Amino acid sequence: MAQIVFKGVAKRFGDVSVIEELDLQIKDEELMVFVGPSGCGKSTALRLIAGLEELSEGELWIGDRVVNNVHPKDRDVAMVFQSYALYPHMSVRDNISFGLRIRKMDQSEIDRLVNEAAEILGLTPLLDRKPKALSGGQRQRVALGRAIVRKPSVFLFDEPLSNLDAELRVQMRAEIGKLQQRLKTTTVYVTHDQIEAMTLGHRIAVLAPMGTDRKTNLKQVGTPLELYDSPKNLFVAKFIGTPPMNVVAAEIDDSGQRLIHPGFTMPLASATAAKLGSLKSKKVLLGIRPEHIGEGDDHEWREPVSLRGTVEIVETVGHEVIIHVRCGEEMIVAKLGAHRIPGYGEDIELVMRSDAIHLFDPDTELSLTS
Numbered sequence: 106m107a108q109i110v111f112k113g114v115a116k117r118f119g120d121v122s123v124i125e126e127l128d129l130q131i132k133d134e135e136l137m138v139f140v141g142p143s144g145c146g147k148s149t150a151l152r153l154i155a156g157l158e159e160l161s162e163g164e165l166w167i168g169d170r171v172v173n174n175v176h177p178k179d180r181d182v183a184m185v186f187q188s189y190a191l192y193p194h195m196s197v198r199d200n201i202s203f204g205l206r207i208r209k210m211d212q213s214e215i216d217r218l219v220n221e222a223a224e225i226l227g228l229t230p231l232l233d234r235k236p237k238a239l240s241g242g243q244r245q246r247v248a249l250g251r252a253i254v255r256k257p258s259v260f261l262f263d264e265p266l267s268n269l270d271a272e273l274r275v276q277m278r279a280e281i282g283k284l285q286q287r288l289k290t291t292t293v294y295v296t297h298d299q300i301e302a303m304t305l306g307h308r309i310a311v312l313a314p315m316g317t318d319r320k321t322n323l324k325q326v327g328t329p330l331e332l333y334d335s336p337k338n339l340f341v342a343k344f345i346g347t348p349p350m351n352v353v354a355a356e357i358d359d360s361g362q363r364l365i366h367p368g369f370t371m372p373l374a375s376a377t378a379a380k381l382g383s384l385k386s387k388k389v390l391l392g393i394r395p396e397h398i399g400e401g402d403d404h405e406w407r408e409p410v411s412l413r414g415t416v417e418i419v420e421t422v423g424h425e426v427i428i429h430v431r432c433g434e435e436m437i438v439a440k441l442g443a444h445r446i447p448g449y450g451e452d453i454e455l456v457m458r459s460d461a462i463h464l465f466d467p468d469t470e471l472s473l474t475s
Contacts, residue, residue: 107133107167107168107181107258107259107291108130108131108132108133108135108166108167108168108291109130109131109137109154109165109166109167109259109291109293110129110130110131110164110165110166111127111128111129111130111150111163111164111165112128112163112164112165112166113126113127113128113162113163113164114126114127114128114150114153114160114162114163114164114165115127115160115161115162115163116146116149116150116153116158116160116161117161122315123146123149123315124146124149124150124153124315124322125315125320125321125322126320126321127146127150127163127321127322127323128321128323129310129323129326131291131293132291133291134289134290134291135291135292135307135308136282136285136292136294136305136306136307137292137293137294137306137307137308137309137310138293138294138295138296138301138302138305138306138308138309138310139151139293139294139295139296139309139310139312140295140296140297140298140299140301140302140306140309140310140311140312140344141297141311141312141313141314141322141324141344142297142313142314142344143297143314144314145312145313145314145322146312146314146315146322147295147296147297147312148263148264148295150295150312151184151261151263151293151295152263153165154167154180154182154259154261154293155177155180155182155184155261156172156175156176156177156180156182157177159173160173167180167181167182167258167259168258180259181257181258181259182257182258182259182260182261183251183252183253183255183257183259183260183261184252184260184261184262184263185245185248185249185252185260185261185262185263185265186248186263186265187263187264187265187267187268188268189236189244189245189247189248189268190248191236191244191247191248192236193235193236193237194235195235195236196232196233196234196235197223197228197231197232197233197234197235197236197239197247197250198219198223198232198233200236200247200250200251201219201222201223201228201247201250201251201254202215202218202219202254203251204251204254204255205218205219205254205255215254218254218256219232219250219254221254222250222253222254223250225250225253225284225287226246226249226250226253226280226284227246228243228246228247228250231243240273241268241269241270241273242269242273242276242277245265245266245269245277246277246280248265249265249281249284253284253288257290258290258291259290259291259292259293260285260288260290260291260292260293261292261293262281262292262293262294262295263295264295264296264297265277265281265294266278266296266298266301274301278301278304278305281294281305282304282305294306299344299345299346299347300347302329303329303332303333303345304329306328306329307328308326308327308328309326309327309328309329309332310323310325310326311323311324311325311326311332311340311341311344311345312324313340324337324338324340324341325337325338325341332345333345333346335472335475336350336463336472336475337471337472337475338465338470338471338472339352339390339392339465339470339471339472340470342392342463342465342472343392346394348395348427348438349438350392350393350394350395350463351392351393351394351395351398351437351438352390352391352392352465353366353390353391353435353437354366354388354389354390354391354467355371355388355389355390355391356387356388356389357373357381357384357387357389358387361373361378361381362378364389364391364462366391367433367434368412368413368414368432368433368435369410369411369412369457370410371391371410371457371459371462372408372410372459374459374460377462377464377474380473380474381464381473384473386467386468388467389464389465389466389467389473390464390465390466390467390470391462391463391464392462392463392464392465393457393458393461393462393463394461395427395438395439395440396440397457397458397461397462398412398437398438398439398440398455398456398457398458399439399440399441399442399455399456400441400445400453400454400455400456401454401456406456406458406459406460408459408460409456409457409458409459410456410457410459411454411455411456411457412430412432412437412454412455412456412457413432413452413453413454413455414430414431414432414433414437414452414453414455415430415431415450415451415452415453416428416429416430416431416447416448416449416450416451416452416453417429417430417431417436417449417450418449419446419447419448419449421443421446423443424443425440425441425442425443426440426441426442426443426445426446426447427439427440427441428440428441428447428453430453430455437455439455462474463475
């Protein structure tokens with residue numbers, strides 16, 4: 106097993122900077138998820154670990170050695186790609202064992218490892234089939250089996266579920282999670298799907314595309330709950346959560362005890378007011394998640410704040426209803442119980458949970474409350 110450490114890592118393609126000043130430690134036996142929008146460098150970071158790309162700056166450690174100049178085959182990592190990358194003319198058995206046969210391993214040991222992996226992944230009845238006779242989920246299991254038999258120090262997953270349908274993605278996501286718990290192999294998993302990241306990761310590294318306004322891609326690292334409950338910046342706050350966090354401009358009044366918005370006035374908790382006491386500017390960005398906005402009859406929140414608006418979009422998703430409400434110049438998204446489906450154009454009064462707000466500096470976009 107092995108930990109992975111990025112120390113001041115940068116990757117540039119000519120004049121294009123993809124990764125800068127990446128400092129990150131992935132613990133031994135941890136399942137770390139890299140998540141972020143397209144162009145944020147998550148797949149490039151994974152390819153740096155695999156040795157498929159060379160670092161422009163910094164050091165990359167796997168276990169107790171720097172691997173900057175170590176050939177991919179000598180890094181003791183196994184990678185599962187978005188495309189299954191199976192040999193169509195080979196059976197499941199031969200696809201799984203291909204890497205072992207290249208190493209000229211003893212046939213009895215190959216058979217033992219293949220049978221063991223097939224048993225873990227439920228592939229035993231399929232060992233003699235060709236890939237064309239398998240479903241998408243079964244093909245992905247074969248790709249997993251090919252990685253498992255190598256017994257690497259590190260597993261690397263590059264959006265392995267992107268080609269599967271929604272139901273199969275949920276099933277395979279659970280299987281990958283159980284597999285990692287069983288094997289306890291250090292795992293790095295890349296996805297753009299935040300639900301996948303939140304359900305799989307022991308910790309999550311949220312990455313953003315490079316820009317002139319930032320020195321590094323890495324916006325925050327933490328457990329799923331840490332990212333959800335205590336985002337350190339506006340990017341993480343808006344990226345993590347479905348639907349995204351509502352963010353509106355507001356001001357702190359002269360007393361420093363209340364927030365003022367054209368549609369409502371909100372009291373500040375004493376601890377929050379104390380944190381904001383040293384602010385030079387009174388302008389802030391207020392963030393509140395849709396699940397912390399609802400109708401008064403649904404909730405008994407302490408010190409709820411009223412907000413009125415007109416319903417413009419209604420999304421029914423079975424166990425809840427998501428509504429988009431026009432409040433003056435802004436659109437606010439709220440979640441209601443499934444028993445209440447308002448009509449389009451209906452005037453509605455909502456309440457907000459005042460103790461669940463997040464405040465951000467409008468200039469730096471850093472959290473003022475986390």
